[in-house]
Amino acid sequence: MNKPVTERQVRTAQKLGFVDCDIHPMQRSPKDLYPYLEQRWREHIENFGGHLCQGLAAQLPFPRMLANGQRADAYPANGGPPGCDLELMQRQHLDLNGCATGMMICLSRGGMEERNLEFGAALAHAVNDWQIHDWVAKDRRLKAGIVVPQEYPEFAAREIDARAAENAAFRQVIVSPRSIEPLGRRKYWPIYEAAARNNLVLGLHPAGNPNGHPSSGTGWGTYYMQEHYTFGTSMIGNVVSLISEGVFERFPGLKVAMIESGFSWAPSLGWRMDKQWQRMRKETPHLKRPPSEYLRAHFWFCTQPMEEPENPADIHDILGWIGWDRLMFSSDYPHWDYDDPGFALNFKMTEAQHAAIMRDNATALYRLS
Amino acid sequence: MKMPFAGAIDCDLHPAVPDVAALMPYLDAFWREHLAERYIDKSPFTLASYAPQLPQSVRRDWRPQKGLPGADLEALRSQALDAFGTRLAVANVLHGAVALFNADMAAALCTAINKSLAREWLDREPRLRASIVVPPQDADLAVAEIERCAPDRRFVQVLLLVMGDRPLGHRTYWPIYRAAEKHGLAIGVHAGSTFRHAPTGSGWPSYHLEDSVLQATAFEDTLVSFLAEGVFQKFPGTKLVLMESGFTWLPTLLWRTNRSWRGVRTEVPWIDRPPADIVRDHVRFTLQPLDVPDADVLHRVMDHVRSDELILFSTDYPHWQFEGDDVLPEGLSDAMLRKILIDNPLATYPRLGAAATADQTRAAMREELPP
Amino acid sequence: MSRHVVAGVAEVPPGRCKLVTVKGREIGLFNVGGEFFALANRCPHKGGPLCDGRITGLTQSSGPGIIA
Numbered sequence: 001m002n003k004p005v006t007e008r009q010v011r012t013a014q015k016l017g018f019v020d021c022d023i024h025p026m027q028r029s030p031k032d033l034y035p036y037l038e039q040r041w042r043e044h045i046e047n048f049g050g051h052l053c054q055g056l057a058a059q060l061p062f063p064r065m066l067a068n069g070q071r072a073d074a075y076p077a078n079g080g081p082p083g084c085d086l087e088l089m090q091r092q093h094l095d096l097n098g099c100a101t102g103m104m105i106c107l108s109r110g111g112m113e114e115r116n117l118e119f120g121a122a123l124a125h126a127v128n129d130w131q132i133h134d135w136v137a138k139d140r141r142l143k144a145g146i147v148v149p150q151e152y153p154e155f156a157a158r159e160i161d162a163r164a165a166e167n168a169a170f171r172q173v174i175v176s177p178r179s180i181e182p183l184g185r186r187k188y189w190p191i192y193e194a195a196a197r198n199n200l201v202l203g204l205h206p207a208g209n210p211n212g213h214p215s216s217g218t219g220w221g222t223y224y225m226q227e228h229y230t231f232g233t234s235m236i237g238n239v240v241s242l243i244s245e246g247v248f249e250r251f252p253g254l255k256v257a258m259i260e261s262g263f264s265w266a267p268s269l270g271w272r273m274d275k276q277w278q279r280m281r282k283e284t285p286h287l288k289r290p291p292s293e294y295l296r297a298h299f300w301f302c303t304q305p306m307e308e309p310e311n312p313a314d315i316h317d318i319l320g321w322i323g324w325d326r327l328m329f330s331s332d333y334p335h336w337d338y339d340d341p342g343f344a345l346n347f348k349m350t351e352a353q354h355a356a357i358m359r360d361n362a363t364a365l366y367r368l369s
Numbered sequence: 370m371k372m373p374f375a376g377a378i379d380c381d382l383h384p385a386v387p388d389v390a391a392l393m394p395y396l397d398a399f400w401r402e403h404l405a406e407r408y409i410d411k412s413p414f415t416l417a418s419y420a421p422q423l424p425q426s427v428r429r430d431w432r433p434q435k436g437l438p439g440a441d442l443e444a445l446r447s448q449a450l451d452a453f454g455t456r457l458a459v460a461n462v463l464h465g466a467v468a469l470f471n472a473d474m475a476a477a478l479c480t481a482i483n484k485s486l487a488r489e490w491l492d493r494e495p496r497l498r499a500s501i502v503v504p505p506q507d508a509d510l511a512v513a514e515i516e517r518c519a520p521d522r523r524f525v526q527v528l529l530l531v532m533g534d535r536p537l538g539h540r541t542y543w544p545i546y547r548a549a550e551k552h553g554l555a556i557g558v559h560a561g562s563t564f565r566h567a568p569t570g571s572g573w574p575s576y577h578l579e580d581s582v583l584q585a586t587a588f589e590d591t592l593v594s595f596l597a598e599g600v601f602q603k604f605p606g607t608k609l610v611l612m613e614s615g616f617t618w619l620p621t622l623l624w625r626t627n628r629s630w631r632g633v634r635t636e637v638p639w640i641d642r643p644p645a646d647i648v649r650d651h652v653r654f655t656l657q658p659l660d661v662p663d664a665d666v667l668h669r670v671m672d673h674v675r676s677d678e679l680i681l682f683s684t685d686y687p688h689w690q691f692e693g694d695d696v697l698p699e700g701l702s703d704a705m706l707r708k709i710l711i712d713n714p715l716a717t718y719p720r721l722g723a724a725a726t727a728d729q730t731r732a733a734m735r736e737e738l739p740p
Numbered sequence: 741m742s743r744h745v746v747a748g749v750a751e752v753p754p755g756r757c758k759l760v761t762v763k764g765r766e767i768g769l770f771n772v773g774g775e776f777f778a779l780a781n782r783c784p785h786k787g788g789p790l791c792d793g794r795i796t797g798l799t800q801s802s803g804p805g806i807i808a
Binding site for chain 1: 424425531532533534535536537538539562565566567568569570571572573574575576577578579581582583585586587589590591593594596597598615617618620621622623624625626627628629630632633635636637645658660661662666669672673675689
Binding site for chain 3: 067072339342343
């Protein structure tokens with residue numbers, strides 16, 4: 001029944017004091033942000049609400065699977081959505097599994113896809129306040145990500161500078177990867193400049209709300225099965241853009257965390273980019289190195305959703321190609337495809353490799369110690 | 370690595386229609402007049418994905434002095450067929466008609482393309498077979514063209530570009546797959562975009578380099594579309610051939626769809642077995658480009674996908690995928706070579722014809738093997 | 741094999757699960773149409789607590805868009 005093996009993994013995870021690179025706190029309702037919004041914006045929420053690029057006002061056009069995409073057992077007994085109750089998060093995950101550090105990814109209500117840019121800025125600012133006051137202040141294990149509206153780069157840069165100076169709990173910058181232009185494009189460079197200036201990681205995590213484009217170059221899918229797959233493929237588009245536009249030549253210190261985007265695609269992408277670039281080099285003279293070298297040097301990957309090769313040992317090829325120093329454990333608590341730290345990594349590895357993935361790589365990237 | 374023996378079956382090469390004038394004999398009176406009146410007969414109908422000046426569109430030593438790459442039969446004979454000892458080759462004509470919005474005009478042009486293909490290429494070169502070029506804008510018009518071409522057994526496949534109006538598994542395209550299944554035609558999805566949508570979920574990249582790289586992700590999304598929409602359940606005879614798609618992204622797709630299937634099954638309950646198994650049964654990939662840096666990687670990726678039946682030999686002539694005669698990657702065993710060069714293509718295209726049965730091809734091969 | 745009395749039959753109504761603990765192991769008791777089953781409360785795939793999940797049937801389909 002594999003029980004002894006899994007119990008050993010659980011005990012090891014607990015002893016390690018692992019870093020969870022993807023946790024999703026959630027507001028109970030928009031009112032949770034009211035303490036951090038001016039009256040003008042509270043009224044705006046009540047009189048107008050969000051203005052997004054989708055046909056449904058208050059739900060995603062691709063509905064999620066089980067329990068609105070959440071763990072069925074993560075709904076708090078006293079109401080509210082999964083992730084809104086710190087005590088349940090602690091009991092069910094942080095304390096239970098021995099999490100030493102949790103990186104919060106707070107895309108919801110963060111204003112990144114809001115078409116009214118001033119409103120989006122106010123929301124992002126409020127979510128950043130909320131992260132500190134409602135979460136970091138109450139559980140020191142939690143770290144925050146500076147949520148910024150990528151379509152308003154001037155505000156985003158100011159917000160990054162302000163937050164980085166204000167609180168060391170902010171360890172990365174979060175934008176929506178469902179941007180209006182591919183993220184490598186120059187309009188977004190003030191954001192990367194601010195992130196690099198403040199030594200902050202750029203965290204990319206799939207977003208639910210579209211921002212003007214179908215999820216795929218092939219058009220809109222029909223089923224959530226397809227939409228879910230585009231979390232990987234559309235992220236690849238942004239990786240290619242960041243590399244091809246020369247963002248890493250301009251900002252050589254910039255580091256990117258790919259969160260909930262998968263990782264087994266990275267070696268294949270590196271080979272393909274290199275092959276195309278070999279014969280197309282004259283188009284991009286600003287690239288001084290093969291694209292795969294930028295990929296290797298500037299990108300880190302989170303484990304969730306963990307890849308499940310048909311032959312589990314095949315994962316070793318992927319990790320060898322990506323680098324055992326590049327993978328970081330993430331749980332995606334409280335979502336339905338949550339990866340349990342005691343069960344997710346079901347392949348052989350050394351203790352050092354396990355510690356690297358569960359703790360050391362993230363500690364180094366986010367400069368946690 | 371060079372071709373080790375003669376008799377291979379090339380599953381992706383690109384003869385070109387030289388210009389609209391070449392199609393005029395195959396258009397009816399209205400379209401001849403209409404295209405001339407609007408000066409459309411002067412339009413090159415080159416796809417943006419394969420604009421002739423782009424590096425990937427034509428290998429330097431295959432670029433003709435004049436005219437479009439791939440438009441000259443003699444050059445194709447010598448450079449693509451004779452050069453590799455090819456016994457049979459499947460012609461995929463990439464033409465801008467499929468990128469128009471006017472479906473009737475597209476359909477008229479596609480009919481003319483297929484007629485010219487039969488007359489100017491297949492009649493003159495017995496080694497050639499072809500895909501039926503259809504107007505993706507209108508499935509009914511596409512089916513009419515399939516029905517017209519199907520009696521000619523030299524047509525072995527229906528050709529579609531990977532990026533069009535919507536993901537190709539969608540029900541609006543099912544009449545095409547019904548007709549293809551009925552006639553034993555493969556569905557050939559080739560790289561290339563009509564740019565109805567931004568190539569990425571985040572909009573329009575700046576560089577051709579990005580468009581080229583991202584063709585692979587379009588193929589992934591397309592394959593997931595075929596799986597999710599249940600095309601392989603609805604049309605169990607379907608053979609889907611992905612052409613110029615790359616291959617190294619496949620393990621990720623097999624693993625991810627297998628994993629997510631467990632969770633999304635209630636939404637798509639017609640998927641009644643692991644998606645990886647469905648792919649191995651129904652989907653094939655032409656060889657070029659493989660995107661592997663060396664033989665070690667090739668072996669690992671082949672292990673990951675757990676099948677030696679997936680790859681079909683191709684040159685992708687005159688596109689630029691390899692140098693000189695190094696049409697094959699290093700590191701393939703003799704058994705794999707026979708599969709890629711002969712067996713897998715024959716199994717994928719039952720219409721390749723009596724002259725191309727495995728026994729006869731292997732017999733011919735044995736005569737040509739080195740002593 | 742040792743025997744453990746963990747619950748009365750009436751405590752597990754049809755279509756429901758009851759979680760019991762036997763010698764430190766969490767076991768889920770399930771009543772499927774009057775037949776009783778016991779499973780470790782830990783999914784063999786990724787360890788999820790089975791008793792906290794949604795109990796449902798297996799959706800069957802004979803083709804795209806068709807249920808049953």
